[in-house]
Amino acid sequence: KKDRFFEVFNEINDNFRDIYAELSGGGEAYLELENKDDPFAGGMNIKVRPKGKKVHNISALSGGEKSMASLALIFAIQRYDPSPFYVLDEIDMYLDNINAEAVSRMIKENSSFAQFILISLRKVTLKEADHIYGVTMREDGISEIIGAVDLSAIGPHGEISVGGG
Amino acid sequence: KKDRFFEVFNEINDNFRDIYAELSGGGEAYLELENKDDPFAGGMNIKVRPKGKKVHNISALSGGEKSMASLALIFAIQRYDPSPFYVLDEIDMYLDNINAEAVSRMIKENSSFAQFILISLRKVTLKEADHIYGVTMREDGISEIIGAVDLSAIGPHGEISVGGG
Amino acid sequence: MENFKSFGRKVVIPFFPGFTAITGPNGSGKSNIGDAIRFVLGPKSPKAIRAERLTDLIFNGGKNKKRPANYCEVSLVFDNRDRKLPVDSDTVVLTRRIKRAPLKDNPDNFYSYFYINGKSASLTDFVNILTKARISGEGYNLVKQGDVTSLVEMGPVERRKIIDEIA
Amino acid sequence: MENFKSFGRKVVIPFFPGFTAITGPNGSGKSNIGDAIRFVLGPKSPKAIRAERLTDLIFNGGKNKKRPANYCEVSLVFDNRDRKLPVDSDTVVLTRRIKRAPLKDNPDNFYSYFYINGKSASLTDFVNILTKARISGEGYNLVKQGDVTSLVEMGPVERRKIIDEIA
Numbered sequence: 001k002k003d004r005f006f007e008v009f010n011e012i013n014d015n016f017r018d019i020y021a022e023l024s025g026g027g028e029a030y031l032e033l034e035n036k037d038d039p040f041a042g043g044m045n046i047k048v049r050p051k052g053k054k055v056h057n058i059s060a061l062s063g064g065e066k067s068m069a070s071l072a073l074i075f076a077i078q079r080y081d082p083s084p085f086y087v088l089d090e091i092d093m094y095l096d097n098i099n100a101e102a103v104s105r106m107i108k109e110n111s112s113f114a115q116f117i118l119i120s121l122r123k124v125t126l127k128e129a130d131h132i133y134g135v136t137m138r139e140d141g142i143s144e145i146i147g148a149v150d151l152s153a154i155g156p157h158g159e160i161s162v163g164g165g
Numbered sequence: 166k167k168d169r170f171f172e173v174f175n176e177i178n179d180n181f182r183d184i185y186a187e188l189s190g191g192g193e194a195y196l197e198l199e200n201k202d203d204p205f206a207g208g209m210n211i212k213v214r215p216k217g218k219k220v221h222n223i224s225a226l227s228g229g230e231k232s233m234a235s236l237a238l239i240f241a242i243q244r245y246d247p248s249p250f251y252v253l254d255e256i257d258m259y260l261d262n263i264n265a266e267a268v269s270r271m272i273k274e275n276s277s278f279a280q281f282i283l284i285s286l287r288k289v290t291l292k293e294a295d296h297i298y299g300v301t302m303r304e305d306g307i308s309e310i311i312g313a314v315d316l317s318a319i320g321p322h323g324e325i326s327v328g329g330g
Numbered sequence: 331m332e333n334f335k336s337f338g339r340k341v342v343i344p345f346f347p348g349f350t351a352i353t354g355p356n357g358s359g360k361s362n363i364g365d366a367i368r369f370v371l372g373p374k375s376p377k378a379i380r381a382e383r384l385t386d387l388i389f390n391g392g393k394n395k396k397r398p399a400n401y402c403e404v405s406l407v408f409d410n411r412d413r414k415l416p417v418d419s420d421t422v423v424l425t426r427r428i429k430r431a432p433l434k435d436n437p438d439n440f441y442s443y444f445y446i447n448g449k450s451a452s453l454t455d456f457v458n459i460l461t462k463a464r465i466s467g468e469g470y471n472l473v474k475q476g477d478v479t480s481l482v483e484m485g486p487v488e489r490r491k492i493i494d495e496i497a
Numbered sequence: 498m499e500n501f502k503s504f505g506r507k508v509v510i511p512f513f514p515g516f517t518a519i520t521g522p523n524g525s526g527k528s529n530i531g532d533a534i535r536f537v538l539g540p541k542s543p544k545a546i547r548a549e550r551l552t553d554l555i556f557n558g559g560k561n562k563k564r565p566a567n568y569c570e571v572s573l574v575f576d577n578r579d580r581k582l583p584v585d586s587d588t589v590v591l592t593r594r595i596k597r598a599p600l601k602d603n604p605d606n607f608y609s610y611f612y613i614n615g616k617s618a619s620l621t622d623f624v625n626i627l628t629k630a631r632i633s634g635e636g637y638n639l640v641k642q643g644d645v646t647s648l649v650e651m652g653p654v655e656r657r658k659i660i661d662e663i664a
């Protein structure tokens with residue numbers, strides 16, 4: 001049981017290190033066990049050092065930096081043991097455009113191994129998708145789905161111009 | 166004490182109703198006391214009915230709808246008893262562009278009565294500001310402030326092109 | 331999906347392989363689609379699908395208050411050619427349905443129905459099938475709105491448990 | 498502001514009346530400016546300024562690890578012509594300073610200094626002055642990153658207390 005845990009932990013930790021370095025353009029991140037001898041007796045911490053900074057106590061990181069570390073861990077687990085599908089709701093909400101683009105590019109790459117469903121308001125994320133669905137709320141309070149939306153049909157205010165009825 | 170509470174409560178509730186209707190283009194919102202006879206024995210709830218919908222249990226509202234209700238309450242209190250200054254950090258993170266614009270327009274109006282300092286990544290919010298400061302992180306891990314930034318100098322990725330050194 | 335939250339009609343959303351994005355204005359119903367998927371996967375509590383009681387999931391009639399729906403139903407259609415789900419068929423349709431059954435003392439009473447490929451089943455059947463394929467209503471692969479930093483902000487032991495589950 | 502978090506030098510940011518916006522890439526130091534303002538207003542706990550101990554606020558040297566700073570200091574300059582702050586001068590400068598004072602058994606030991614217009618004061622003096630002007634480190638007028646929906650999500654009694662404070 002312990003051997004099996006270490007096998008999984010080491011693989012995911014290696015992935016985490018690589019993926020965070022790629023996503024953040026050169027930062028360092030790794031997972032650390034509170035109790036190396038008996039992992040089940042303690043927890044697991046995340047250590048992050050964004051590019052050009054000292055290793056930080058995770059609570060001093062910014063909203064965007066925390067998001068990038070969280071997402072890198074999700075992708076690290078996916079690389080080891082992909083789930084059949086992912087439903088990610090506005091994961092880009094803290095990200096500036098550069099980081100949002102890096103994340104959606106990585107999702108695009110990963111989407112050949114698993115199905116990704118992303119909810120987003122930002123064009124920088126939407127533009128990487130294979131299919132885009134629009135959702136609108138009708139006057140009478142009923143939601144409607146608009147089939148494949150063309151990115152150019154999304155107005156500057158995020159409104160979706162619907163062809164036909 | 167009770168009379169004074171009701172005087173403040175009724176004023177803020179009227180403001181809240183008006184401001185939410187304005188911000189959401191026609192929705193209805195009001196504050197409700199759990200114990201009308203003795204307000205100090207109970208709490209205060211928020212009731213919201215976005216335009217075109219039934220009155221909802223607040224937990225069924227979307228991220229954007231909750232933000233609009235929260236901000237309307239902040240502005241309602243401000244209208245009754247303005248604080249000298251406001252520091253609001255990425256209050257537009259859940260908002261689509263239409264709502265983000267409605268909020269930053271209202272802040273612009275309110276900024277003649279109080280000082281507003283807003284942290285934001287979104288152009289739709291930044292464009293209403295009187296002054297814009299840019300913050301960048303240098304190679305050596307030190308933050309620097311860039312004086313008055315011109316909105317056109319902000320690139321598509323939110324990066325700030327700095328004139329001079 | 332039929333009468334689920336703000337989707338007051340029958341709606342079918344095909345999810346193709348690859349990267350699908352969903353966009354639209356605030357309050358239009360995007361996160362409700364995520365809730366519909368989680369609803370079928372059987373989360374432990376209604377809070378995980380932003381409801382206080384399961385009857386909150388049934389379309390409430392929207393603006394014209396006259397006709398709240400009586401039931402709501404969501405089906406997830408899985409491509410099971412790789413037999414990840416321990417069911418012997420190429421497609422597996424998991425359907426969950428909630429029907430109002432108001433009683434005098436409890437207006438929010440309801441009946442819950444589960445179906446696997448059209449045949450009546452139970453929540454335990456669902457959980458058994460899904461656990462074998464390592465799918466759950468609370469997995470790390472489902473990130474709710476506002477929760478993107480949760481892996482960093484959760485406690486160390488809870489975080490370690492994610493590795494335990496994979497091992 | 499000097500050596501406060503990632504601002505490893507002396508920096509002055511004039512805030513004009515009206516609407517000022519602050520923007521920049523992730524991790525550049527925007528929210529640290531918000532923390533610097535709250536730091537002077539004396540919040541009850543270091544968690545409100547994203548620090549575990551107050552010495553976490555002192556610039557840690559950034560990339561070249563050689564020289565973490567010894568102290569950090571933030572001054573808020575108030576225009577007091579309307580005498581909202583009970584101090585008899587047109588401008589009021591509130592300065593707070595933290596200086597490392599490591600001991601053998603406690604490397605994170607520190608001294609805290611408070612100044613009002615340059616004269617030494619205490620936290621209680623700060624709180625007395627600020628409370629009269631109805632300014633506090635935890636007021637509804639300061640919204641931290643990620644907290645925009647807190648007025649809607651907090652408990653009903655906590656929400657009512659906001660009205661109590663105004664009354």
Ligand SMILES: Nc1ncnc2c1ncn2[C@@H]1O[C@H](COP(=O)(O)OP(=O)(O)OP(=O)(O)O)[C@@H](O)[C@H]1O
Pocket residue numbers: 215218219221225226227228229230259334335336337354355356357358359360361362363386387388389390391392475
């Ligand atoms: N049972 C129900 N019947 C009808 N409408 C409902 C029901 N439950 C929730 N809703 C509606 O669904 C709306 C919320 O939808 P949702 O959270 O999916 O929005 P969203 O598109 O994710 O918006 P945002 O961009 O702000 O996150 C609420 O306005 C609410 O009125």
Ligand SMILES: Nc1ncnc2c1ncn2[C@@H]1O[C@H](COP(=O)(O)OP(=O)(O)OP(=O)(O)O)[C@@H](O)[C@H]1O
Pocket residue numbers: 050053054056060061062063064065094501502503504521522523524525526527528529530553554555556557558559642
């Ligand atoms: N004592 C300190 N010394 C040096 N750097 C520090 C210190 N405390 C925090 N930092 C740095 O400040 C950075 C966070 O800054 P901040 O939270 O202000 O970013 P932000 O501009 O708000 O970003 P975002 O857009 O992601 O919210 C962290 O990367 C951290 O390295």
Ligand SMILES: [Mg+2]
Pocket residue numbers: 227228229360361362475
């Ligand atoms: Mg949503």
Ligand SMILES: [Mg+2]
Pocket residue numbers: 062063064527528529642
């Ligand atoms: Mg920030």
